[in-house]
Amino acid sequence: MPENEFARYHASMNALSRFSAQSLQEFCIQVFTHFDVASEDAETAAKVLISSDLRGIDSHGIARLFGYAGMLKEGRIKARPDVRVVHESPSTATVDGDNGLGLIVGPQANELAMQKAAAVGSGWVSVRNSNHYGIAGYYVLRALERDMIGWSMTNATSWVTPLWAAERRLGTNPIAIAFPGLREPPIVIDLATSVIAYGKIEIARRNGESIPPDWAVDESGKPTTNPDDVPAAGALAPLGTDRERGGHKGYCLSSMVDLLTGVLSGANWGPFVPPFWPRDEGQATRVGEGVGHFFGAMRIDGFGPPEEFKQRVDDWITTLRASKPAEGTDGPLIPGDPEREAEQDRGPNGIPLTLPVVESLEKLARETGIPFGN
Amino acid sequence: MPENEFARYHASMNALSRFSAQSLQEFCIQVFTHFDVASEDAETAAKVLISSDLRGIDSHGIARLFGYAGMLKEGRIKARPDVRVVHESPSTATVDGDNGLGLIVGPQANELAMQKAAAVGSGWVSVRNSNHYGIAGYYVLRALERDMIGWSMTNATSWVTPLWAAERRLGTNPIAIAFPGLREPPIVIDLATSVIAYGKIEIARRNGESIPPDWAVDESGKPTTNPDDVPAAGALAPLGTDRERGGHKGYCLSSMVDLLTGVLSGANWGPFVPPFWPRDEGQATRVGEGVGHFFGAMRIDGFGPPEEFKQRVDDWITTLRASKPAEGTDGPLIPGDPEREAEQDRGPNGIPLTLPVVESLEKLARETGIPFGN
Numbered sequence: 001m002p003e004n005e006f007a008r009y010h011a012s013m014n015a016l017s018r019f020s021a022q023s024l025q026e027f028c029i030q031v032f033t034h035f036d037v038a039s040e041d042a043e044t045a046a047k048v049l050i051s052s053d054l055r056g057i058d059s060h061g062i063a064r065l066f067g068y069a070g071m072l073k074e075g076r077i078k079a080r081p082d083v084r085v086v087h088e089s090p091s092t093a094t095v096d097g098d099n100g101l102g103l104i105v106g107p108q109a110n111e112l113a114m115q116k117a118a119a120v121g122s123g124w125v126s127v128r129n130s131n132h133y134g135i136a137g138y139y140v141l142r143a144l145e146r147d148m149i150g151w152s153m154t155n156a157t158s159w160v161t162p163l164w165a166a167e168r169r170l171g172t173n174p175i176a177i178a179f180p181g182l183r184e185p186p187i188v189i190d191l192a193t194s195v196i197a198y199g200k201i202e203i204a205r206r207n208g209e210s211i212p213p214d215w216a217v218d219e220s221g222k223p224t225t226n227p228d229d230v231p232a233a234g235a236l237a238p239l240g241t242d243r244e245r246g247g248h249k250g251y252c253l254s255s256m257v258d259l260l261t262g263v264l265s266g267a268n269w270g271p272f273v274p275p276f277w278p279r280d281e282g283q284a285t286r287v288g289e290g291v292g293h294f295f296g297a298m299r300i301d302g303f304g305p306p307e308e309f310k311q312r313v314d315d316w317i318t319t320l321r322a323s324k325p326a327e328g329t330d331g332p333l334i335p336g337d338p339e340r341e342a343e344q345d346r347g348p349n350g351i352p353l354t355l356p357v358v359e360s361l362e363k364l365a366r367e368t369g370i371p372f373g374n
Numbered sequence: 375m376p377e378n379e380f381a382r383y384h385a386s387m388n389a390l391s392r393f394s395a396q397s398l399q400e401f402c403i404q405v406f407t408h409f410d411v412a413s414e415d416a417e418t419a420a421k422v423l424i425s426s427d428l429r430g431i432d433s434h435g436i437a438r439l440f441g442y443a444g445m446l447k448e449g450r451i452k453a454r455p456d457v458r459v460v461h462e463s464p465s466t467a468t469v470d471g472d473n474g475l476g477l478i479v480g481p482q483a484n485e486l487a488m489q490k491a492a493a494v495g496s497g498w499v500s501v502r503n504s505n506h507y508g509i510a511g512y513y514v515l516r517a518l519e520r521d522m523i524g525w526s527m528t529n530a531t532s533w534v535t536p537l538w539a540a541e542r543r544l545g546t547n548p549i550a551i552a553f554p555g556l557r558e559p560p561i562v563i564d565l566a567t568s569v570i571a572y573g574k575i576e577i578a579r580r581n582g583e584s585i586p587p588d589w590a591v592d593e594s595g596k597p598t599t600n601p602d603d604v605p606a607a608g609a610l611a612p613l614g615t616d617r618e619r620g621g622h623k624g625y626c627l628s629s630m631v632d633l634l635t636g637v638l639s640g641a642n643w644g645p646f647v648p649p650f651w652p653r654d655e656g657q658a659t660r661v662g663e664g665v666g667h668f669f670g671a672m673r674i675d676g677f678g679p680p681e682e683f684k685q686r687v688d689d690w691i692t693t694l695r696a697s698k699p700a701e702g703t704d705g706p707l708i709p710g711d712p713e714r715e716a717e718q719d720r721g722p723n724g725i726p727l728t729l730p731v732v733e734s735l736e737k738l739a740r741e742t743g744i745p746f747g748n
Contacts, residue, residue: 089495091465092676120494121463126677149638162706165697169706179633189630191623195614214619221700239613239620240569245588246613246624249565252709253627255694256563259553263686264523264677270693287689302466303500303638312637315661319644320629323539326595332536332543335626 017358018350023373024062025050027361030370031065035072036079037101045103048134051141053351056342059199060135062353066360067277068101069368076277077101077131083108090120094265095127099290102133102154106293110139110152113295117148121302126260128267129289132156132276136176137190137339143297144180147306151296152176155261155268157275160194160254161235163247166221168235169271172197173257178336180300182310184317188336193254194236201230214241260294267292391732392724397747398436399424401735404744405439409446410453411475419477422508425515427725430716433573434509436727440734441651442475442506443742450651451475451505457482464494468639469501473664476507476528480667484513484526487669491522495676500634502641503663506530506650510550511564511713517671518554521680525670526550529635529642531649534568534628535609537621540595542609543645546571547631552710554674556684558691562710567628568610575604588615634668641666 028046033039045068053061071077081100085093093112097105109127116123133139136152143150156171176190196215204211204227213223219233223242230236239250262269268288300306317334325331346352353361365372402420407413419442427435445451455474459467467486471479483501490497507513510526517524530545546566553561570589578585578601587597593607597616604610613624636643642662674680691708699705720726727735739746 087676087678089673089676092495092672094677121466122496122498124496124672124676149634161700162694162697164700164703165694165706166700167698169694169697175627177630179637187629187633189626191620191626193623195620212618217700221698221703239623241619244586245615245619246565246569248707248709249567249613250620251706252563252565253549255561255709256551259561259687259690260523263553263690264683266678266682266686269686269690288686298466298498299463302461302463302498303468304461304640308640309638312640312643312662313633316633316637316643320536320539320543323536323543324541324595326535326538326540326591329538329595332539332625333622335622335629 016352016354018352020350021050021054021347024053024351027365027370027372028062028065031069031364031368032072032101034368034370035069037072037104038080041101041104044107045101048103048107048138050351051138052135054343054346055135055137055339056346057135057137057339058354059197062351062361063357064132064276066364068103069364071131071277072101081105085112091116091122092124093126095125097127097130097290099129099131102131102291102293105130106133106139106295107142109293110142110150110295110297113297114143114146114148114150117143117297117299117302118146122296122298125295126265127293127295128262128265130267130291130293132291133293135190136174137178137188139295140176140178140188140190141186144178144186146297147180147300148297149300150176150178151294153257153261153294155258155273155292157273158271159198159236160238161217161221162255163238163243163251164221166217166219166235167271170238170251170254170258171273172236173254173261175253175257179313180310181313181317182307184314185340186336187313187317187334188339190339193239193250193257195239195241195250196236198230198236201227201236205231214245257294258292261292262288263292264294265292390726390728392726394724395424395428395721398427398725401739401744401746402436402439405443405738405742406446406453406475408742408744409443411446411478412454415475415478418481419475422477422481422512424725425512426509428717428720429509429511429713430720431509431511431713432728433571436725436735437731438506438650440738442477443738445505445651446475455479459486465490465496466498467500469499471501471504471664473503473505476505476665476667479504480507480513480669481516483667484516484524484669484671487671488517488520488522488524491517491671491673491676492520496670496672499669500639501667501669502636502639504641504665504667506665507667509564510548511552511562513669514550514552514562514564515560518552518560520671521554521674522671523674524550524552525668527631527635527668529632529647529666531647532645533572533610534612535591535595536629537612537617537625538595540591540593540609541645544612544625544628544632545647546610547628547635549627549631553687554684555687555691556681558688559714560710561687561691561708562713564713567613567624567631569613569615569624570610572604572610575601575610588619631668632666635666636662637666638668639666
């Protein structure tokens, strides 16, 4: 973020009430348990959600608890899924999530990838019949704890157009991967393959602002500066935006994620990936089961002595951080810096929540009888 | 490519002399053999080079033969490297290329990844002490032949700046991956993680044209439209260009490739990756050995029945191809379409070579006594 954007963001966050991560996590656990999630799974799911808030990715954290709870209440998602391996080799597997909460299915499939890595050096698990799994970055941090390089991808509701199309055909399909340092904190990469997240369109709409012409197209596939065009019948652009600036590359990366998560596992893919809260499931076309994920784990000692690798990661970090800064900037960040900075603030000082999120949690509290507060 | 660019490109190619792929490949084999490369390795290296020309990636094909030959002649690259595994697990390995021709080291390491995949479902090989390995796409096509999903990455001479830096710190670091169809041709993804290839800067310089402000920065890190600024003291921008349009994502992807290829294997990384033809090796700082690559292979039947997967890939292709076209375009391509189109032309009709390339090959012919012609 440019510094003024940082400043504006921090100012807006500082105006909000803060809630301790621990109390929010406890509330999540109780809500999940209330809706019949087994207690160990409820703890994991809450941890995934709150890790998103701690890392500053507000869109994927407790802001979604109300939605997850609603789907559990309506029986659209199973509270006690029978997550099972449907096909495997020593280093690969396909997992069926049994339409469970993605926050439960994801960690189990990721655990399987790490177990396979422990046994034969690497593990790769494609998942079908799951749901929204939180932030991709959560999973790769687990691999770091075991001296592994973790990979995580998921497909998602289609909001993104391929280059030269005028239609939503692919999700914002993120890729995450992490590398441990020795004395330096880890390098944590977690990026959506669209030019921006859909949330930025919503912010512009709320504020009545126009958007840069590089972010989205209207229903004819032409660049638009009107954020209302996107939910109307437009789409987000792929990373790179257009041909001249590499929009075909963003399209390729989003396709890669869709193929590894949806097509490989037998989940839905492309335009058929269900929305976060599928209200019209009866009518929608389905080409597979649920949402798809892909997890990978590689033991560092499958490639060489971990300490030596981590020392080289430290050297890489030091070198890149010392790059000559572009005029008007403080110089490059290391991937993972912004999320760690958020965590260093929010861990001790609490997580700022917007009023609509607080209200949704208060509503949940009234419905379930579980006390909520900071 | 927009259609007018296609048309201009095809017109320029049609004006050139064409040479049969078979005769060019035979010439390469003889040249490599002349410089003491073992005959089987010479065949492989020639095949890698010519696959680039056949697929329309002129910059990485026979245009570089003169350079490869020169480095062999000067003893900068070993003709008969002792490529060896320095560390391994059932599904992972680090390979030392013994400063061999990348066109020999790459195929051997890729073969090891596929052998490990055959044995335990997947194989992942990080490589150090190699050199330029041709096109990333060549390697993933080999995996397709064995019903595997192939991955290939390499680091490269630093021409790219991180977001918010004003310095060349990373290579154009490509990522390739391929997925087989059943009746449809395969999806082949092969992309550099910079916004454009350096070749586009050279073309603009030759033609005296300005460049779009999204492609590169000058020595202060500001966008430039003067292509001469790049070789002077500027750098290419990462995919996404700036913060607003996702330049941090291109920087993250380029970093990911550098970490998996250079840092994981113990090769050089970031600004220390040697140039294609290192003329000043004595003075340059080195943090590892040679150039780094990373290869992966996953058996499709490690995830499920291959026929079913391929049928789903066909459905994905058909669906994406049928997307509503953006106004003024013929609609989206499928990754791999442009390269296959080139191959369908160049296979039967021959490979067009520019005059400087023909002259470099004629010079090689004179030096070696190996006849060259079409």
